[in-house]
Amino acid sequence: MKLITKNTDYAVRALIYISRSGKRIVPASELIDALVVPRPFLRKILQILNKKGVLKSYKGKSGGFELARAAEEISLVDLIEIFQGQFTLAECLFRRKICPNTGTCALRNSLSVVEEKVVEQLKPITVKSLASFNGR
Amino acid sequence: MKLITKNTDYAVRALIYISRSGKRIVPASELIDALVVPRPFLRKILQILNKKGVLKSYKGKSGGFELARAAEEISLVDLIEIFQGQFTLAECLFRRKICPNTGTCALRNSLSVVEEKVVEQLKPITVKSLASFNGR
DNA sequence: TAAAATGATACCATATTAGTATCATTTTGT
């Protein structure tokens, strides 16, 4: 199972790049060149990040994108939830009357704990921490 | 994002049922009745569990399935890896020359730590622990 | 005022997940 899809992956890379570039407004074209990512796909991703309040966009000639909030306020969980949806367990299928032990499903209960732990692990991973990871 | 797909989900339920039934050999038909799960889908799942050494099958008239190992030796990670593949990060796309910071990718490094933690969380969740969860 | 940017949106291709269908083979209870 994949923890991260390409949407999220590209989003992270783009955000790291923007973060490292200082407070500049970075146009999509520059990101596409730097990251070697398919143009229309990245453009779509940037638009979503804009709508979700992660990036702020500027139209027009010397427009582009900047971080809408501080790099340390953008966590990996945020991005995963934007592109891959909220963490969920298996759908517990009550409609189909599964779960003979009505009410308290063993699997459900165990997984919701795991879920919390996963989020807890991912939360401190931010654009800031990733950007400053290796000097470069 | 979904931590568990239906394959895994049904597999878990089936294993719990078999575990609770004592050391009996349980036929697929009984599982299908009890769990209200689509017959050919569950049959396929059971066959996979047999091939992977989680269940042991018995053909013929009063045949069926029993656990191939102790319930406490069957962990949720095993099942997830059988039906959803090994935990992986995003593919890091070296072929396409992404990752300007060659060698040590910030995202990759951070995620492999997370990955280990997730597995660590899932490991103690076994068929045994799930089966004995709520008395019934 | 044209160039360089983003916004909106609709579309397509592929992979994964979920589920179905069919027939062969084995075993065993009567």
Place this chain on the structure above:
DNA sequence: ACAAAATGATACTAATATGGTATCATTTTA
């Protein structure tokens, strides 16, 4: 012996999610 009750093997279909394209409209500013 043999039919019934089980699993094995395998091929197919449907739905959804993922990954990616393409096009045109709108905005801004050098």
